[in-house]
Structures are given as structure tokens and as C-alpha cells.
Amino acid sequence: MTSTEPIVSVRNVSKYYDDNCVLERLSLDVESGSICTIVGASGCGKSTFLRMLLSQERPSRGSLLVDGKPIAAEPTPDRGIVFQRYSVFSHLTVEENLLLVREVETAPMAARLFGVARRQALEDIEETLEKIGLTGARKQFPSQLSGGMQQRLAIAQTLLKRPKILLLDEPFGALDPGIRSDMHELLKGIWQENLMTVFMVTHDISEAFKLGTRLLVFDKRRYDPHDSSAYGATVTYDLDLYKQQSTANLPAIESIVGGHRAVEKGKKP
Amino acid sequence: MRIINRKPSRIASMYLAAIPFVLAVLAYVYASNRRLAENPSDKLLPSPYSMWMAFERMAFQPDRRTGDYLLWVDTFDxxxxLSAGMAVSTLAAVTIGVLIGFIPHVRATLAPFIATFSLIPPITVLPILFIFVGLGEASKIALIVVGTAPILIRSTAQSVMSIPRETIIKAETLGANVWQMLLRLVLPQTLPSLINSIRLALIPAWIFLISAEAIASTSGxxxxxxxxxxFLAMDVILPYVIWITLLAYILDRLLLLLSRRMFPWFHLHGESL
Structure with a gap:
């Protein structure tokens, strides 16, 4: 996809919780089809930024545009989300979790499919189950699955809705390194197939470099030693990973991501 | 090994569980024997045999006046x-409680009212009920409702509110409307803990039932x-108390069984009492 119109525009966005400034005058345009990886120290507002893109929270100041229009006031199907936890429905089995997407789409009152329609829908999710390697676990509940399997299910469920924008909030944070790189492959493949725009918050810098087409580093420009909440974070590094594959900035970024953790303690992540 | 890490085997658990029961029975039989040896017409601690005779009379011989088998008529009534009262309370919990938990405007409107209402000692409402709805069935059922509905509504609302926000947002991003979320997410996630609450609410429900029946009733x-x-008929009272306890226990176990059958995902981890 090569559109010149940015799919997401952030215009001078600030976010306060009471007097606590989390994000400060954040401005950026994101092109359709990019993978924006977002890193930063704990409490630097990267998850807050993601929640604003999800309409879970609103900016205190400034505006967010999706496709040139102000962002919807509540979560909508055009923006899919995978959280670190609780991304799938714990009371539904693997196949019921996937089936639910179709059921919600086609049965507004019952939210359930029966008979032929249900069998058809079950056949349709067969391929997805295969792809995420959960065919054998289809009758199991999420809590019976490993962390990696749960996140594969969560991603698959989200993608069934074909969102234009996929938001990932530390989706692999709780996974083992080996499983993590499997998930990276899965995500890359999905992205290439669907050509959507991805925003991914992560703590893992190498993951951010490996997966992203663009890397955003959230950090504070100004710092008040007496009141750490006086100034908010903004984007301090904005790297186009397509053009410059260099990792020249890596040490600086690493110090940002790791550095403020002690200072930032006790703040809302 | 530390005592917290030592677990009894299944069979050992059964024996251990039996010990307090056996001791209680033995203590009773001993005390009863002592009293009866001194005064064979003592009524306070009847022998197990005379209790059995009384139970047999209540359960398997028609009453001389009415021709009813009293124990079964009482139990049925x-x-x-009890079930009528609990049904109304459960219905209130599933509707009002779920809406309070899920819809902020309903919560703002009703939560303070329910919280206040739940503080009224239910027994104080009994005379009001007698005056308004009479001494019939309605007042007894109403007392159980007054006593259990507020607890059930509040605990249901609380369990709806403790559904992870992420889950609800996920449902929104899948395009679910509010009705669909209620049907496929909120209710199924709430019902297992509702059953738990019903099991707990049955304890006060029995108290209100017995109280209402004691004050104004002709059966039960x-x-x-x-x-x-x-008539100081301890030989009838004690078996009845045991019978009521047994009924309460069976109801409790049935609800647990129901929950395990219907909501296997809820019982995957951890033991439950």
C-alpha cells in the first residue's frame, strides 16, 4: 500500500492524569502499512499512547486522526488489539474464541450460530487453527494453553476481524525467548499478507529493531529533579528502519529504555 | 516437611473428616445415656433409638389428625x-446486578440505593410484610427475597466489575454490541461466581425461612x-434439625456440581470448598 495520506496523525497530543503529565505535545504521522515499534522506560506513556489509539483513553489536549477523521470515541473493529494478558475469553474454548468473531458479526440478537451456519463457520476457522498450530488444542480453554499458544490465539482472533490498524501492547512480554522469535515470524507473515498498520509497544529493543519499519522512542525532553511528574514524555528518536538499517543510535536508546526505571518508580505505567 | 506442604491422601481425608462427626455423636450418646440412666423419662437428650422412632413416625406414618406424612409435607412446603425466594433473588441479581456492574449510568442510579437497602435488617421488615401482604406464602417468600436479593445483587455487580477491562475492550474491537457482550461475555463470566454467592446466600435464606415459619405458618x-x-419434644426437634442440615448440605453440593458441570473453565485451577 502506497498512500501518501497518513493513516494515523497525532497532532500536538498531551495527556495528564490530574497534575501528572504523561505525554507532552506529541506529533507524528504514520503511513499506512508501517510497523511502528514503540520503546521507552517504564512509565513514559507508551502504553497510554496505545490506549489513546484504541480510544480507551482520550488525549487531554491535541487531536488524533485516523484516515484524516477524528478518532472514534470508543473502541471499534477497525483497530484490533492484543494485550499482554486477558486478550482471549477465558470461558470459551480455542475454537469458540475464534467462532465468536463470526457469531458476533452475523447474529446480532443471539450472538450464537446453530446447525449448518455453525458447522460452516467451524470449517472456516479450520485454516486459522492450522496456521497458529492449535488444531489439536481446539477444545481446550485458554488457561490450559501455554503463554505462546494463548497469544497466538489472541492474535488470530483479532485478525479474523481484519482491522486496518493492529495495536499490540507488549504482546510477547511474558513469553520465552525461543517462542518469542516464533511469534515474530508469525507476526511478520501476517503483516505481509494483510498489509495493515501495526503499533507495537515493547520492552525489548532488539525486538523493536527486528520487527519495526519505524522505531519510536518515548522519553522526556525536560526533566525536573524535584517533581518527576512535571514534564511528560514525547518522541525523542524517530527512526525509519527501512532506509537506515543502522543501529548507530542503539546505545543511546538502550540507556533511555533502561535508564530512568529507578526514577520512574511509583508512576502509572 | 512443613505442615503446609503435607497433604492427606484421599482415604486419609475421609477418615479425618469423619473424626469430628464420630466424636460429636459419641459425646451425645454418652451424655444421653448418663441422663437416661438417672431418669428414664428425661426429654432433654433423647436416645438415638427414640429419635429414630420419632423420625419414623413423622416420615412414614400418616398424621392421626390430617392423614399427611408430616415430614414430607413440611419439607415440600x-x-x-426457599426456592421461590431464591429464584426471585437470583433473577434480581442477573438483571439488576449485572446492569449495575456493566452500565455506569445504572450503577450511578441504583448502587447507592441497593447498598442502603441491603443494610436493613431483614427481620425488621417481617411485620411490615405481614401487614401489607398478609400471613400467607407471599410474606415468607418476600422475607427471603429481602434478606438475600441485596447481597446477591451486590456480589453480582462486583463480579461483573472485576471482569478484566481488556476482555471487554477486546469484545468491542470485535464489533460486539452491548447486548451481545451481556450474552456472550458478561453473563457467562459472572454466572459461576453467582452460583458461589447463591451457595453463601442460602445460609441466611434458611434462617429467614425458619424464622418466618416459626412466627406465622401452619406448615414447614x-x-x-x-x-x-x-411439648419439649426433643426427639422430634433434633432429627428435624439434622434433616434441615442435610437438606442444606445437599443443596450446596448440588449447586457446586452444577457449577462444575456448566462452567468447567472456572474450576480448572485451584481447589474450591
Whole structure:
């Protein structure tokens, strides 16, 4: 996809919780089809930024545009989300979790499919189950699955809705390194197939470099030693990973991501 | 090994569980024997045999006056009142409680009212109920409702509110409307803990049932034990108390079983009492 119109525009966005400034005058345009990886120290507002893109929270100041229009006031199907936890429905089995997407789409009152329609829908999710390697676990509940399997299910469920924008909030944070790189492959493949725009918050810098087409580093420009909440974070590094594959900035970024953790303690992540 | 890490085997658990029961029975039999040896017509601690005879009379011989098998009539009447009251309370929890938990405007409107209402000691409402709805079935059922509905509504609302926000947002991003979320997410996630709350609410429900029956009734388990109290008929009262306890226990186990059958995902981890 090569559109010149940015799919997401952030215009001078600030976010306060009471007097606590989390994000400060954040401005950026994101092109359709990019993978924006977002890193930063704990409490630097990267998850807050993601929640604003999800309409879970609103900016205190400034505006967010999706496709040139102000962002919807509540979560909508055009923006899919995978959280670190609780991304799938714990009371539904693997196949019921996937089936639910179709059921919600086609049965507004019952939210359930029966008979032929249900069998058809079950056949349709067969391929997805295969792809995420959960065919054998289809009758199991999420809590019976490993962390990696749960996140594969969560991603698959989200993608069934074909969102234009996929938001990932530390989706692999709780996974083992080996499983993590499997998930990276899965995500890359999905992205290439669907050509959507991805925003991914992560703590893992190498993951951010490996997966992203663009890397955003959230950090504070100004710092008040007496009141750490006086100034908010903004984007301090904005790297186009397509053009410059260099990792020249890596040490600086690493110090940002790791550095403020002690200072930032006790703040809302 | 530390005592917190030592777990009894299945069979050992059964024996251990039996010990307090056996000791209680032995203590009773001993005390009863002592008293009866001194005074064979003592009524306070009847022998197990005379209790069995009384139980047999209540359960398997028609009453001389009415021709009814009193134990079964009493049991039936009491269970009808109990289940009617619990059904109304459960319905209130599933509707009002779920809406309070899920819809902020309903919560703002009703939560303070329910919280206040739940603080009224239910027994104080009983005379009001007697005056307004009379001494019939309605007042006894209403007392159970007054006593259990607020707890059930509040605990249901609380369990709806403790559904992870992420889950609800996920449902929104899948395009679910509010009705669909209620049907496929909120209710299924709430019902197992509702069953738990019902099991707990049955304890006060029994108290209100027996109280209402004791004060104004012509049948029921509570009516019977308070009736025969006048004749100091411990040989009837004690078996009735055991019978009521047994009924309460069976109801509790049935609800647990129901929950395990219907909501296997809820019982995957951890033991439950």
C-alpha cells in the first residue's frame, strides 16, 4: 500500500492524569502499512499512547486522526488489539474464541450460530487453527494453553476481524525467548499478507529493531529533579528502519529504555 | 516437611473428616445415656433409638389428625418457599446486578440505593410484610427475597466489575454490541461466581425461612420444630434439625456440581470448598 495520506496523525497530543503529565505535545504521522515499534522506560506513556489509539483513553489536549477523521470515541473493529494478558475469553474454548468473531458479526440478537451456519463457520476457522498450530488444542480453554499458544490465539482472533490498524501492547512480554522469535515470524507473515498498520509497544529493543519499519522512542525532553511528574514524555528518536538499517543510535536508546526505571518508580505505567 | 506442604491422601481425608462427626455423636450418646440412666423419662437428650422412632413416625406414618406424612409435607412446603425466594433473588441479581456492574449510568442510579437497602435488617421488615401482604406464602417468600436479593445483587455487580477491562475492550474491537457482550461475555463470566454467592446466600435464606415459619405458618420445617417445642419434644426437634442440615448440605453440593458441570473453565485451577 502506497498512500501518501497518513493513516494515523497525532497532532500536538498531551495527556495528564490530574497534575501528572504523561505525554507532552506529541506529533507524528504514520503511513499506512508501517510497523511502528514503540520503546521507552517504564512509565513514559507508551502504553497510554496505545490506549489513546484504541480510544480507551482520550488525549487531554491535541487531536488524533485516523484516515484524516477524528478518532472514534470508543473502541471499534477497525483497530484490533492484543494485550499482554486477558486478550482471549477465558470461558470459551480455542475454537469458540475464534467462532465468536463470526457469531458476533452475523447474529446480532443471539450472538450464537446453530446447525449448518455453525458447522460452516467451524470449517472456516479450520485454516486459522492450522496456521497458529492449535488444531489439536481446539477444545481446550485458554488457561490450559501455554503463554505462546494463548497469544497466538489472541492474535488470530483479532485478525479474523481484519482491522486496518493492529495495536499490540507488549504482546510477547511474558513469553520465552525461543517462542518469542516464533511469534515474530508469525507476526511478520501476517503483516505481509494483510498489509495493515501495526503499533507495537515493547520492552525489548532488539525486538523493536527486528520487527519495526519505524522505531519510536518515548522519553522526556525536560526533566525536573524535584517533581518527576512535571514534564511528560514525547518522541525523542524517530527512526525509519527501512532506509537506515543502522543501529548507530542503539546505545543511546538502550540507556533511555533502561535508564530512568529507578526514577520512574511509583508512576502509572 | 512443613505442615503446609503435607497433604492427606484421599482415604486419609475421609477418615479425618469423619473424626469430628464420630466424636460429636459419641459425646451425645454418652451424655444421653448418663441422663437416661438417672431418669428414664428425661426429654432433654433423647436416645438415638427414640429419635429414630420419632423420625419414623413423622416420615412414614400418616398424621392421626390430617392423614399427611408430616415430614414430607413440611419439607415440600419449606423447599417451595426457599426456592421461590431464591429464584426471585437470583433473577434480581442477573438483571439488576449485572446492569449495575456493566452500565455506569445504572450503577450511578441504583448502587447507592441497593447498598442502603441491603443494610436493613431483614427481620425488621417481617411485620411490615405481614401487614401489607398478609400471613400467607407471599410474606415468607418476600422475607427471603429481602434478606438475600441485596447481597446477591451486590456480589453480582462486583463480579461483573472485576471482569478484566481488556476482555471487554477486546469484545468491542470485535464489533460486539452491548447486548451481545451481556450474552456472550458478561453473563457467562459472572454466572459461576453467582452460583458461589447463591451457595453463601442460602445460609441466611434458611434462617429467614425458619424464622418466618416459626412466627406465622401452619406448615414447614420451621413451623414444626417451633410447634413441638411446646411439648419439649426433643426427639422430634433434633432429627428435624439434622434433616434441615442435610437438606442444606445437599443443596450446596448440588449447586457446586452444577457449577462444575456448566462452567468447567472456572474450576480448572485451584481447589474450591
Amino acid at each position: 419449606s423447599l417451595v418457599r 420445617l420451621g413451623y414444626r420444630i417451633f410447634l413441638v417445642r411446646r
